[in-house]
Amino acid sequence: MARRFILSDYFEQVIASAVYDKLEDGTFAGRIPICQGVIAFGSTLRECENELRSTLEDWILLGLKLGHPLPVIDISMK
Template identity: 85%
Template sequence: MAIRFILSDYVEVAIAQAIYDKLEDGTFTGRIPICKGVIAFASTLRECQDELRSTLEDWILLGLKLGHSLPVIDNIDLNKEPSLELMDTV
């Protein structure tokens, strides 16, 4: 049975939708259109990618804590109430 980490999957799918632009001053900006307000700026593309991932992770955690409705991305819905699953005994 494959182990699935829903938060990690959500971050990866969201990051795959990121749009990056090089600004006139040579710096970079990145955003994830489906995640309103998730935007980052940095001197290099790599730094911008790292900053965007960090911003997204903070945005998700804050949204969950405050009970905000997060967008469903690639059929991953973080808005569902958690449910308990029975574990097989060892």
């Protein structure tokens, strides 16, 4: 029987919806449209991805602590 980790599944599904842009100065910006205010910057795409993951993690934990509703997404396994 496979184990399912709901919070991990949720996190991976949300991070998969990230949008990245290369800025004029050659750095990168990343955001998650369904999570208002989740944005990160980095000098490389990898650095931006890592910063965005960290920002999302903090955003989710703070939201849970403050009792804010998290965006509803489909986390069903395909």
